[in-house]
Amino acid sequence: MTRILVGTCGWTDPALLRSGWYPPGHRDPEGRLRHYTTRFPVVEVDSPYYALPSPRTTTGWADRTPAGFRFDVKAFSLLTGHPTRPAALPADLRGHPRDEGLLTEVWTRYAEALAPLRDTGRLGTLLFQYPPSLAPGPGAEAFIRAARERARGWPFAVEFRDPAWWRTERTAAFLTDLDATAVAVDTVQGLPTSLPPVTPVTTPRLSMIRFHGRSPYWGTGTKEERFRHTYTAAELEKWLPRIAHLADRTEETHVLFNNCCADAAASAAQTMSALLPHQRSTRSAAEAG
Secondary structure, X not given: OOEEEEEEOOOOOXXXXXXXXXXXXXXXXXXXXXXXXXXXXXXXXXXXXHOOOOHHHHHHHHHOOOOOOEEEXXXXXXXXXXXXXXXXXXXXXXXXXXXXXXXXXXXXXXXXXXXXXXXXXXXXXEEEEEOOOOOOOHHHHHHHHHHHHHOOOOOEEEEEOOHHHHHOOHHHHHHHHHOOEEEEEEOOOOOOOOOOOOOOOOOOOEEEEEEOOOOOOOOOOOHHHHHEOOXXXXXXXXXXXXXXXXXXXXXXXXXXXXXXXXXXXXXHHHHHHHHOHHHHHHHHHHHHO
């Protein structure tokens, strides 16, 4: 049976910590993650986008989570073509030319750091979120294909931020050829930067949806402005047929909430879990056990 896993994009956001979502006694790093796993079976980790993690850190994540829990891990910014400050690189790589050699070395260290999650079966996927500046075309495809080649044998998901990628059927075929999960998104509609809620299935292993909120500042405001939104049950219910479509065609479906401010993402994830019959039965069985 397909597993539909619902969670949030992070468990350490300062706004979430201040919201009171974590109960007393569970506000230290270990306690937060252990508490999170009692509520959700999947989480996205965005800290590796900003700096390479260490194997010691990811080993701790694996040790604090139950079997079957999934981590979806964002790729380091340099690997996806985002601007990357020299200080974000390991000290011995800061003077290295920004070339293929650097990308290969960064990937090697990134992969070594995530090996504990992969080896324990807790890695859901690597998430390669490409910037709005990466427009579709031969050069962009070559850049993504090179990243996929480096990550051969790893689960690989792609999210585009330029809506032009989804104005052509070529994109789904391209990702299918790469054996890469096409990430579906929910954002506000009607803006030049709005992303369409398309849900193509490009690999039988995994499908993924990221709910970014419906802020009118999407693509233009501060980070807090872009992702501030409180989802209603009615908004989430409209996604149920699309989620069912994905779940019928893939082994796992990950539904992740990235709408920030206080506990908005956690609340939305809890609402979505209640709306999904499979999630309700899975959660009840877990609680009974």
